[in-house]
Amino acid sequence: MTLLHVENLCVRFPSDQGEVEVVRGLTFTLGRERLGIVGESGSGKSMTGRALMGLIPKPGRVTADRMEFEGIDLRGLAEPAFRRLRGARMSMAMQDPKFSLNPVIRIGDQIAEALEFHSRLSARDRRARVLEVLQAVRIDDPERVYQLYPHEVSGGMGQRVMIAMMVILEPALMIADEPTSALDVSVRAQVLEIMDDLVRRRGMGLILISHDLNMVARWCDRILVMFNGQVVEECAAGQLHAATHPYTQGLLASMPRLDEDRAQLPVLDRALIGAGLGGRT
């Protein structure tokens, strides 16, 4: 079943030199699968995620020929209707728990908010559900963690809290925007493992956004490679080695491997890629 249909998605921001297009004609579909969006910093990955959530900041404009989620047309969807989707049917795990959790609200209460906005559960039932979901992200002492403030937990714990917050209502779609790039290398795999487990078990669709091709290849079924606001390559995770676009090949070539015998990693030839795209570099 198709969760998401996106055709010719564009995100534009007005600037002094006219409009800047940061997402340029993105087209893809998503089922109950794990889709990776990979690309270098500034290629428009986050803006794609935010556009899907209806959260492009103010002067920005979103257009698309088609943008459908569970059969609902997201284009020009009124804010109250969009609000009913957010957190309940679609959610987005943010990058750095240090900045994306409210510093003065207890962790448990922040998770419980999703239930407050979307259900009529009593405060007691909400609390019980929060403790459950904390356990689901493998926090052993949920009662204690419920009471903590974000500054009192580590990055890895904070990110598990973030994931708990975004899956508590079992949405159909979760977007994870660089969910591990702010974390210590030692806890990244664990956080991804927990997220992956939840997503599969609950049959959710996942869009995993990252600049790390290795990671996306490891945790996703399908991959979109973005460059300069456009998709330059789309393939199954297992087919990356057969990638045809020079940018993807460049990314692959510049990735260190364990069986490394090259003295120096090659550098992306940006002029070549830019010429191939016929756009800005």
Place this chain on the structure above:
Amino acid sequence: MTDTPTPFPAKAPGFSGPWWQAVWFAITVALTFLGLLAITFVIGRVVPIDPVLAVVGDRASQATYDAARAAMGLDDPMIVQFARYVWGVMQFDLGVSVSTNRPVAQDLARVFPATLEMATLGILIGVVVGVPMGVLAAARQGTWIDQVIRVIGLAGYAVPAFWLGLVGLVVFYAKLRWVGGPGRIDIFLDGMVAPVTGLLLIDSLLAGDMDSFRSAFGHIILPSTILGFYSLAYIARMTRSFMLEQLGQEFIVTARVKGAPARVVIWRHAFRPIRVQLITVIGLSYAGLLEGSVMIETVFSWPGIGNYLTGALLNADMNAVLGATLVVGAVFIVINKVSDAMYRVLDPRAR
């Protein structure tokens, strides 16, 4: 597993917990007060006003002068004099005012409540109106509402207090008769309620004297509103900029991702974190009002501490000047400590 919560900063046993915090708090308050006393003491010694001459007059003989000087303890070592001064202050002995011929403490007990009452009502207006205005301006950034609020904020800087006071008196007192005139209460009601707190609004309520209450309210509302206007201009401007800073944070996006309605995003996620900053701003603003606005107290013939201090300065009435300075200093200390304590309560990171 390396992913354990970061440990709390280790504290030496016996030096933590609410008890120790309370003790430490009391110690710092006491030390700050002692510092304040040292300052007023030193000022009293260095100003070129001879307290002996003020008592004996400038035609006294040298012998009389010396005797008076010794009797006043001015020949004793400084540290003894300072100890005597501190001891006196602790018993509310601030000396006698040469202009009113009454103990300074008595004068202050009369004028400070007058300022306190007006300033408190002023800051209440400033907070109750200014904070929502600032929040609204930030939530509607760039719209006409924001512009209107910005203009009001600017007016708080541009319009002089005495002008606003005079215009207010002409319009609302002389023309419309909506409010009482200068002074704290109508003359025929003056002295009718027994002073308990010195705050007329409260004393009249305590006495059940509604006529006095209405009259006092009619007199205080205009000057308080003008003070309130100045503090709300400042508070609204600061609230707006604090809110804008928070609204740009990542956790605001998180809240919206969860489906939070605008009201929750603004009042829970953006406003809660700025409460501690606002307390500092409100405390500063309140302390400023408690110094006594000389302009407003003059225009409204308000017998407050601003008027008293100005009069004392003009008369070289050192005891009165130092006493009033002590009160103003104490007000700053108290407000500072109260906002400190509230900071701890409201910000989990400061606990």
